[in-house]
Amino acid sequence: MKLSLRQKFSFIFISLLVFVTIFSSAFTNYELQRYYRYQIGRQLETQLDAVEYFILYDANLQQPPDPDFYTYISGVAQASGLRLTLIDSLGTVIYDSNVSPDSLFAVENHISRPEVRKALKEGHGSHERTSATINEPLFYSAKTIDHPTIRVIRLAIPLVEINQVLRDVRWKIFIGGGLALLIFGFIGTYLANRIASPILKLSRAAESVKKGNLEAYFIKETQDELGELADVLNEMLSKLRQDLIQMRRLEKVRSQFLGNVSHELRTPIFAVQGYLETMLNDTNCDAETQKKFIAKAYNQAVRLNNLFTDLIDISRIESGEMKLTFTAFNAVKWLKNQVKDLQASANENGIHLSFSNPAGLHKALILGDQERLNQVLVNLVENAIKYNRPQGTVEVGLAPLGDQIEIFIRDSGRGIAEDHLPRIFERFYRVDKERSRAVGGTGLGLAIVKHIIEAHGSQVKVDSWVGEGSTFRFTLKIIKEGRS
Numbered sequence: 001m002k003l004s005l006r007q008k009f010s011f012i013f014i015s016l017l018v019f020v021t022i023f024s025s026a027f028t029n030y031e032l033q034r035y036y037r038y039q040i041g042r043q044l045e046t047q048l049d050a051v052e053y054f055i056l057y058d059a060n061l062q063q064p065p066d067p068d069f070y071t072y073i074s075g076v077a078q079a080s081g082l083r084l085t086l087i088d089s090l091g092t093v094i095y096d097s098n099v100s101p102d103s104l105f106a107v108e109n110h111i112s113r114p115e116v117r118k119a120l121k122e123g124h125g126s127h128e129r130t131s132a133t134i135n136e137p138l139f140y141s142a143k144t145i146d147h148p149t150i151r152v153i154r155l156a157i158p159l160v161e162i163n164q165v166l167r168d169v170r171w172k173i174f175i176g177g178g179l180a181l182l183i184f185g186f187i188g189t190y191l192a193n194r195i196a197s198p199i200l201k202l203s204r205a206a207e208s209v210k211k212g213n214l215e216a217y218f219i220k221e222t223q224d225e226l227g228e229l230a231d232v233l234n235e236m237l238s239k240l241r242q243d244l245i246q247m248r249r250l251e252k253v254r255s256q257f258l259g260n261v262s263h264e265l266r267t268p269i270f271a272v273q274g275y276l277e278t279m280l281n282d283t284n285c286d287a288e289t290q291k292k293f294i295a296k297a298y299n300q301a302v303r304l305n306n307l308f309t310d311l312i313d314i315s316r317i318e319s320g321e322m323k324l325t326f327t328a329f330n331a332v333k334w335l336k337n338q339v340k341d342l343q344a345s346a347n348e349n350g351i352h353l354s355f356s357n358p359a360g361l362h363k364a365l366i367l368g369d370q371e372r373l374n375q376v377l378v379n380l381v382e383n384a385i386k387y388n389r390p391q392g393t394v395e396v397g398l399a400p401l402g403d404q405i406e407i408f409i410r411d412s413g414r415g416i417a418e419d420h421l422p423r424i425f426e427r428f429y430r431v432d433k434e435r436s437r438a439v440g441g442t443g444l445g446l447a448i449v450k451h452i453i454e455a456h457g458s459q460v461k462v463d464s465w466v467g468e469g470s471t472f473r474f475t476l477k478i479i480k481e482g483r484s
């Protein structure tokens with residue numbers, strides 16, 4: 001059988017109550033009985049002393065077998081309302097207030113009655129039993145006296161009445177106990193409910209959480225350990241909620257990314273497919289057109305390749321798979337060389353690319369992953385070239401800034417409108433989709449740049465004015481510098 005907490009509490013409480021009630025009733029009953037017996041014994045002893053006094057010291061009293069003695073003694077017995085028996089030293093009953101004198105001969109010898117035997121031995125004795133003579137429960141008290149014919153005087157009190165009283169009292173104790181049991185039973189059940197109720201509420205809330213309801217709340221009803229438990233559980237739940245929100249957000253970002261990726265891939269693949277199909281179906285296609293189509297398909301393949309390269313990069317960066325290898329190198333020399341390498345691309349696009357070193361630094365030792373920083377620079381300079389105006393300029397430079405070195409890429413391009421500015425570092429975000437596609441962009445360049453610079457403990461910043469140009473800048477920590 002599975003008991004609820006509430007039932008267990010009630011059960012324990014009521015069991016305790018029943019035990020205490022029964023035990024205390026029994027104890028009271030026992031003590032009461034003992035007290036009554038004691039009182040009766042005392043009363044009979046006093047009466048025996050009185051009877052002894054009458055027999056031994058009343059000068060007017062005739063002695064047995066004189067009939068006046070019996071008349072007198074009967075009066076005494078009657079007045080006390082007790083049964084009086086006089087016994088000689090052989091145990092023969094010579095008087096009994098409950099037996100007429102002419103029937104006395106039939107009364108059994110009393111020498112072996114327990115109270116008589118004890119009185120003969122110790123001077124006094126008492127005993128409780130159902131009388132063989134009158135068939136009633138009696139309490140006997142006997143005492144020996146110093147008299148020529150009477151050896152033992154004995155008084156007996158009927159217990160019927162007293163037993164009745166005791167029975168009444170016992171009944172009252174029983175009813176009282178029962179009543180107390182009932183009242184305390186109710187109180188106990190109420191208390192059990194009060195103790196169990198907050199636990200029950202906690203367990204219900206936990207059940208609700210188990211079913212997936214993270215909005216559940218553990219009610220704090222008391223300031224004790226249960227209250228503390230409720231606090232801890234609520235705290236745990238709110239952490240869980242936060243984790244879940246984070247997880248859902250990541251999930252959303254991930255699925256958005258996947259959607260973007262598949263969309264980005266589909267476009268060049270379809271384009272390639274289209275060009276090839278056209279050439280296959282168009283049987284009388286001249287060599288010129290064919291070459292044009294192949295060039296277009298090739299461009300799309302290049303774009304696809306760029307996309308794959310960037311995708312692999314970004315996913316390796318974001319999964320933490322890409323480890324940076326830091327080395328110390330001279331940023332001045334490095335930047336100068338990079339600009340030199342990018343000159344060809346600038347020329348191709350008719351852009352004037354220059355290197356500027358206003359502070360005249362010849363050495364600035366920095367710590368970084370050169371390979372990745374190359375990637376950053378290429379991305380930023382390529383953007384500056386691609387999103388420039390015809391015959392525009394791009395200036396790549398560096399300047400000390402406290403214990404850092406600032407590297408900037410400034411262009412005379414179209415600029416970026418303010419509302420786009422905060423989003424250009426997002427994956428696949430492009431201000432002008434057509435332009436980006438036309439120049440072979442993937443929309444991932446700046447996202448990769450941001451990741452790499454952040455991995456160097458820094459940030460990329462951008463200032464831009466529409467129609468005038470943009471400046472991208474980031475700083476790196478200098479370990480050692482030297483000026484010319």
Ligand SMILES: Nc1ncnc2c1ncn2[C@@H]1O[C@H](COP(=O)(O)OP(=O)(O)O)[C@@H](O)[C@H]1O
Pocket residue numbers: 379383384387388411413414415416424429430431432436440441442443444445446447470
């Ligand atoms: N120097 C710049 N001048 C103007 N717009 C820029 C510049 N750099 C980046 N952008 C804008 O930010 C977008 C995101 O850049 P990027 O992440 O490098 O992707 P893309 O592959 O399109 O170049 C570009 O599509 C472009 O619209």
Ligand SMILES: [Mg+2]
Pocket residue numbers: 379382383441442443445446
């Ligand atoms: Mg780019």
